[in-house]
Amino acid sequence: MKITIIAGARPNFIKIAPIIKAIEKKQAEGANVSYRLVHTGQHYDKNLSDTFFEELNIPQPHANLEVKSGSQAEQTAAIMIAFEKELIQHPCDLVLVVGDVNSTMACTIVAKKLNVKVAHVEAGIRSGDMTMPEEINRIVTDSITDYFFTTSTTASENLLKYGADEKNIHFVGNVMIDTLYQNLDRISAPAFWSEFGLETGNYIILTLHRPANVDEEKSLVTLLQGIDKMVGDKKIIFPIHPRTKAILGETNLALKNILFVEPQGYLNFMFLIKNSFAVITDSGGISEETTVLNIPCFTMRNNTERPETQTIGTNTLVGTSIENLEKVFAQFLQNGRRKSGIPELWDGKASERIIEILLKK
Incomplete structure (x- = not known):
């Protein structure tokens, strides 16, 4: 399976790091899986992008679309134009998108129009606030996604309400928390x-x-x-x-x-x-x-x-x-503090579950 992974902004980098680790672990076990990492360039300030690749040991992207900033429409259009060329030149079996930034929605639309399947990590979350660009991105992405990976049962229920096929909804946990657990012994005080x-x-x-x-x-x-x-x-x-x-x-x-x-x-x-x-x-x-x-x-x-x-x-x-x-x-x-706990499946293993499921598709 050839997977193209999309990253565009700071939260994306944190989410893709454990997914790449999970793929590389499967490769080491002999699984027939490879990935191509595409950085759209939506965040291009070094402190907002490059630093995260370095700190989280994410390999350098195979491609950087370098779209940079612009209005919502300008940035989305620039990503779509650049990613269409990228995907035609480098075909894959699956495009994997994470979160809710413009890159997520734009690359999902491009992939589906080229008849490539899409997996959305962090699918189904909803704020109900249609003034948020992210909410539009979530709704559009989930309306055409093939495989949904959710962080909570609430997110899974949201997808069912929108008419998603239950067999394609997978409650796997939170990849952000995978990254947190994988790096807790590496965190350090700033200067x-x-x-x-x-x-x-x-x-x-x-x-x-x-x-x-x-x-x-x-x-x-x-x-x-x-x-x-x-x-x-x-x-x-x-x-x-x-x-x-x-x-x-x-x-x-x-x-x-x-x-x-x-x-x-x-x-x-x-x-x-x-x-x-x-x-x-x-x-x-x-x-x-x-x-x-x-x-x-x-x-x-x-x-x-x-x-x-x-x-x-x-x-x-x-x-x-x-x-x-x-x-x-x-x-x-x-x-004082109120009593709290950690949600179900926020155990640091969400990424491994995602790749296990995809390899069975």
Whole structure:
């Protein structure tokens, strides 16, 4: 079986690393399976792409489509045009896509129009928020995918509601957690750990990237100043995305606790999360890692496509207002951590299950 694996953005790199390891393990056992890794170039900043290949021991891509940025339509179209040429020149039996970025949807459409089967890893997750580009990508991808690999029974149920064939839905667990477990003994403190006087439990991690939170300077400043005031004597480490940094410009924020740092590589970032007091984020994926690491997570969104991180894990959905975050965080400080656990099959073996199933197709 020849598999073309698609990676386009930071979360993709984390998800494909264990899948490649699982394929290579099968190759060593004599299985007739090979892969071609295609990097679409959707994330092209070194800190957002190359670093992850190096840290997670992902082989250099066989092809880099180098599409870079643009509007949603421009980027999607550029990926489709470039990947069509790639797939015609290098035919395969299966295209494997992960997650919900533009690369995932664009390459799925191209593959299906060339009559190539598609497997979607992390299929079936839904936020219900149609204003999110990722939600459109999920729905379109899952509407034409052949094989669905899900992280939860909820995701599997979502696919059934959409009319997917039950025999092609496979609840396998979470490949993000495979990567976490495979690298826990390799995580390390960033260079600024000592400089900032960081110690286990004396700081909070903040990540913000969603347009609703960062695209308007005034509301972003209000949000940051509110978070800065509510954390008491805790430091806040904020790995700031270049685009968000540009929005703030030279604004004087007069912040006491928030420390701005460059985007972090995977091993440094997981170290920071594992040793933090809590995480405040608008990311979906981080709530999965905090759940496994047993770190309280406060997600600044009105919805989540990962409900298991709320019902079983450490995640609390707090909406987008600073007032609600302040209220929920104050309750947390008063009452302490709530009881939590790790969702079913988040055991570090999802990738092995995926390849086992594909080799039987």
